[in-house]
Amino acid sequence: MLTDKEIAEIEEHIKHYPRKQAAVIEALKVVQAHRGYVSDESVKDIADFLEMTPDEVDSVATFYNLIFRKPVGKHVILLCDSVSCWIMGYENVRDHLKKKLNIDLGQTTQDGEFTLLTIPCLGACDRAPAMMVDNDLHGNLTAEKIDEILEKYK
Numbered sequence: 001m002l003t004d005k006e007i008a009e010i011e012e013h014i015k016h017y018p019r020k021q022a023a024v025i026e027a028l029k030v031v032q033a034h035r036g037y038v039s040d041e042s043v044k045d046i047a048d049f050l051e052m053t054p055d056e057v058d059s060v061a062t063f064y065n066l067i068f069r070k071p072v073g074k075h076v077i078l079l080c081d082s083v084s085c086w087i088m089g090y091e092n093v094r095d096h097l098k099k100k101l102n103i104d105l106g107q108t109t110q111d112g113e114f115t116l117l118t119i120p121c122l123g124a125c126d127r128a129p130a131m132m133v134d135n136d137l138h139g140n141l142t143a144e145k146i147d148e149i150l151e152k153y154k
Contacts, residue, residue, distance in 0.1 A: 077117065
């Protein structure tokens with residue numbers, strides 16, 4: 001069930017659209033903000049609330065790579081794998097993160113602190129290679145800089 005707070009927030013978003021179904025992305029973001037990810041049950045609840053089918057909601061949820069359909073860590077690391085980042089050392093950054101966190105891409109650390117994901121572009125080509133931790137953008141990455149950044153999130 002959607003909580004009263006989630007319903008109130010979704011209803012605020014609905015006001016900005018001609019049809020309530022158009023607020024599906026916002027509804028997914030609201031649920032994820034409160035729960036950390038969007039479960040199958042949440043998809044059904046959103047679908048009921050917006051008068052959509054669960055398949056319609058799920059197709060939107062799975063299209064957007066920033067809607068998490070399974071649990072993620074306390075901090076989500078989005079590693080840019082654009083052409084600019086590849087040229088500027090993406091592979092070294094990726095390998096360092098995997099080794100430092102002892103996880104592979106798409107996985108979460110055993111302590112539940114970090115999930116490591118790739119993203120096609122962060123729009124930070126002038127600071128490549130780049131990553132985002134939660135909502136914080138970090139660029140010109142090196143192994144040493146990554147170590148410093150991760151310490152801030154522990």
